Amino acid sequence: MNTEFSLANPSDTTVRKALYLDLAEYHQNDIDTFEFSNWAIDRVTNLHQAKSHMEHYPYLVGMVYLSNLTPEQHEQIITIINSDYTRSWIALIEHRDLLDSQFRRLIYENFYDYFTLPLKDNFRFLKTVLGHAYGIAYLRAIEHDAAEEYTEYSEMVGASNKIRQVFDGIRKVAGVDAPVLISGDTGTGKEMVARAIHQRSDRAEGPFIAVNCGALPDTLIHAELFGFEKGAFTGAYKQKIGKIEAAQGGTIFLDEIGDLPLELQVYLLRFLEESTIERLGGNDSHHVNARIIAASHVNLEEAVDQGHFREDLFYRLNVLNIHVPSLAERFEDIELLAYYFFRKFSDEYGLNAQGFTRKALMAMNSHPWPGNIREMINRIRRALVMTENRLITPADLGLDLGYTPVDVVSLDEARQKAEEVAIKSTLHYAHNNISKTAKMLGISRVTLYRLIDKYGLK
Secondary structure (H helix, E strand, O other): OOOOOOOOOOOOOOOEEEEEEEOOOOOOOOOOOOOOOOEEEEEEOOHHHHHHHHHHOOOOEEEEEOOOOOHHHHHHHHHHHOOOOOOEEEEEEEHHHHHOHHHHHHHHHHOOEEEEEOOHHHHHHHHHHHHHHHHHHHHHHHHHHHHHHHOOOOOOOOOOHHHHHHHHHHHHHHOOOOOEEEEOOOOOOHHHHHHHHHHOOOOOOOOEEEEEOOOOOHHHHHHHHHOEOOOOOOOOOOOEOOHHHHOOOOEEEEEOHHHOOHHHHHHHHHHHHHOEEEOEOOOOEEEOOOEEEEEEOOOHHHHHHOOOOOHHHHHHHOOEEEEOOOOOOOHHHHHHHHHHHHHHHHHHHOOOOOOEOHHHHHHHHHOOOOOHHHHHHHHHHHHHHHOOOOOEOHHHHOOOOOOOOOOOOOHHHHHHHHHHHHHHHHHHHOOOOHHHHHHHHOOOHHHHHHHHHHOOOO
16 A cells, blocks of 8 residues: 555546445445546445544545445445545445445445446546546645645644635735734634734744734733733722733734724824833833734724724734635635534544534535625534434524525626526535536526626636
8 A cells, every 4th residue: 555645636647546335235236347447446345444544645536335234324325425535436336225325325425426337438527527536626726735735833723725825924024023904704814914924933932912903991901911000990909911012022812903992093103103112100211122913804094094993003003914814705615614614623522523514515615604604603513413414404593594684786787696696506515517617507508707707706
């Protein structure tokens, strides 16, 4: 068994490897008589062999003989094929099994495609589909590797162009010791961006202190940020350093900076200009070497225009800036994030759910995610704890496949939105296969290309 692996381009003519999982003791038909040219098929007949092979070689594609098995063996197979969502699987079945609705559901929820035996003249189509599945899995593996780049530093996962722009921004600003302003909707992961900047900067060995300016009462936020001297107010029995001073040598992250009261903004401005602070109740200035990263879900330029935020402070904070896109803007990352959080919380909770149904993935792809990543985390956590299913369903997630917008819009706008969502969801479900997507939507390939261009889908 080859234990070394590198992703080969699927268009290469080199031999590609596939795993064939065959647990059945009896076969009405088999594929042994067919020659898989340019393929090396590793056949395994028990779960131990399957696990051992997959540990030693990361197969991109596999086949499963799914007929003449017990329900327990079906469960074991589903566990195997859901252990790595980047791998594509093709089912080989006897035609009679298609009469069973449970069997049909097993196929469409878990497999890339299926073929009925005996293959006869369909063998060439099996080889073609095997190649397509290999190509899709190859792309998915590339995207997965790209998405894992920042997981070492934080829970930032994604491979879309939007999130890659964020990653590029983090690289650029991390090495420059200047204030950073992070914008984005609530729940998009602005603190994770701040942590990634800190962990890649020269201050990584220093502390990272996070303060939510919107969560502290006005009467406490001054003392929390700048500290206080003994006797500064009733109950101040001893001196206490503030959050900014505690970030000495590191980074202070001020979340929801737009909620900072105007009277305190002048003190923060002084710190940015002079790197000094005065504790509440004291007269001495204290030098603090800390980098400020601020974040806000509100538009600070508009807040300046409305007189809610100091213009001079805004320009001091907005030296470097990064915008974190909403989850709806980074549509391509939804499945990557869903499986990342599924694995994370499954390991933490020790639960037995094995993945998502196809309908659950479609529901997540079509959901607008107003709460962004925070909402996704909550839904997946709840689903893992509450589900009684082997695979998480849309109902477990509290999602409906047919999302209806709440805002009142014109009929034409509603049609266009529904059309865009339908195209996005179907493209994702069909793994960006244009022919399959067009067929599922009941339109021509030319029409589909025109609509992809109309809505700016890549």
